[in-house]
Amino acid sequence: MAEISLPPVPYDATALRPAWARLPAALRDAVAARLGAPPTAVRVAGAGFTRGFAAVLESADGSRVFLKAASLTDQRHLADWYFREAEILGRLPVGLPVPRPRWALTEAGWYAVCLDAVDGRTPALPWEPAALTATLAAYAELAAALAAPPAELVALGLPHLADLARDDILWWGEVAAAREPAPELPHWATTRLPELAALESRLPGYAAPATGLIHCDLRVDNVLVDAGGRAWVCDWNWLCHGPAWFDLAGLLITAYASGLDADAAFAAHPAAVGAPPDALDVTLAALAGYYLTAAAAGPSDASAHLRPHQRWSGERALDWLAVRQGWR
Structure with missing residues (x-):
């Protein structure tokens, strides 16, 4: 097990989002009309790395919803993601333990989607064992339900992890061939x-x-644990065909960083049943390269905390892999 390593900023405080008052008045009026009255309280989400609006809106009667919104011009990619997520959630x-969509609207050049609000919090790091156990149980439920995906989901024409890996995730081969600048690495890693490259390939x-479906972005900041x-599991815009052990390995990077026995948690989880013997190592290699090269890519127009968190995640994945491989 690793020593405890905490991220540079807590995951519930990484987002840089606009306040409710900064949204176009016409959009706020349209949302209020759908709610039946203007919200009496707005709690902007602190987790996440985009600059899209995301907040819990509370009404006078105590009812609550979760609203995401993005500009169709300045944030078109976010608006597309929110639209895709609404399609998937529906x-x-x-x-399943996922928020359900209520309605969506387009107003004042913005797209907004309203979801059920989950009365929960992003798990703090280091993981509390009970929160991790609950998250692993939720993912076991999700993985079982999506192993034979509903036809209406398949009909969306979702991508496949195999293609996403070739196109965007695998970078060590590029670094080894000097086609991609090498990220900053510990000395022992430069010889590996x-x-x-062989593992990630x-x-x-x-x-x-x-043929099943996976979340493909299963991280602690996409989890909420309720009072019970x-x-x-939230943020479903990256749903794709792939093996559930890939999601599991990605989630457990923060368990390893929390000093917990992530190896045992992976081996004992239903999502790991039938996985290739080196599936965990292959995934850790791929994600370490993805995170570390992304972190070295320069400033992002998303949250200023994105690059430091990518670097931290990549370092934790690489460290876990090195321990498993006996590299140090």
């Missing part, structure tokens, strides 16, 4: 580029046979 099987082949101890 087709996920009923009863061939092994890192197996991911597309391992993922290709998978149930975990909910």
Whole structure:
């Protein structure tokens, strides 16, 4: 197990989002009309790395909803993500620990989607064992439900992890071939580029046979744990075909950083059943390269906390992999 390592900024305080009052008045009026009255309280979400609006809106009667909104001109990619997420959430099987969509609207050049509000909090790091257990249980439920995905979800034409890996996730081979600048690495890692490239290169082949669906962005900041101890998984715009063990490995990077036995948690989880023996190492290699090269890519127009968190995540994935491989 690793020593405890905390991220540079807590995951519930990484977002830089506009306040409710900064949204166009016509958009606020349109939302108020759908709610039946202007919200009496607005709690902007602190988790996440985009600059899109995201907040819990509370009405005078105590009812609450979660609203996401983005400009169709200045934030078109976010608006597209929110639209895609609404499509996906509306087709996920009923009863799963995911927020359900209520309505969507376009007004004043903005797109907004309203979801059920989850009365929960982003788990703090280091993970409390109970919160991690609840999150792993929620993902077991989700993975089982999506192993044979509903036809209405498949009809959306979702991407496949194997293709996403080739196009955007695998970077160690590029670094080893000097086609991509090398990120800052500990000395021992600079001699391991061939092994890192070889490990990550197996991911597309391992993922290709998978017909089930995975979240593909399962991180602690996309989880909420409610007052009853149930975990909910949010932010579903990256849903794709792939093996559930990929999500599991990505989630457990923060468990490793919390000093918990992440190896045992991976091995014991239903999502790891049938995984190739080196699936965890292959995923850690791929994610370490993805995070570290992204962190070295220069300033982002998203949250200023994005690059430091990518670097921290990449370092934790690489450290976990090194321990498993006996590299240090």
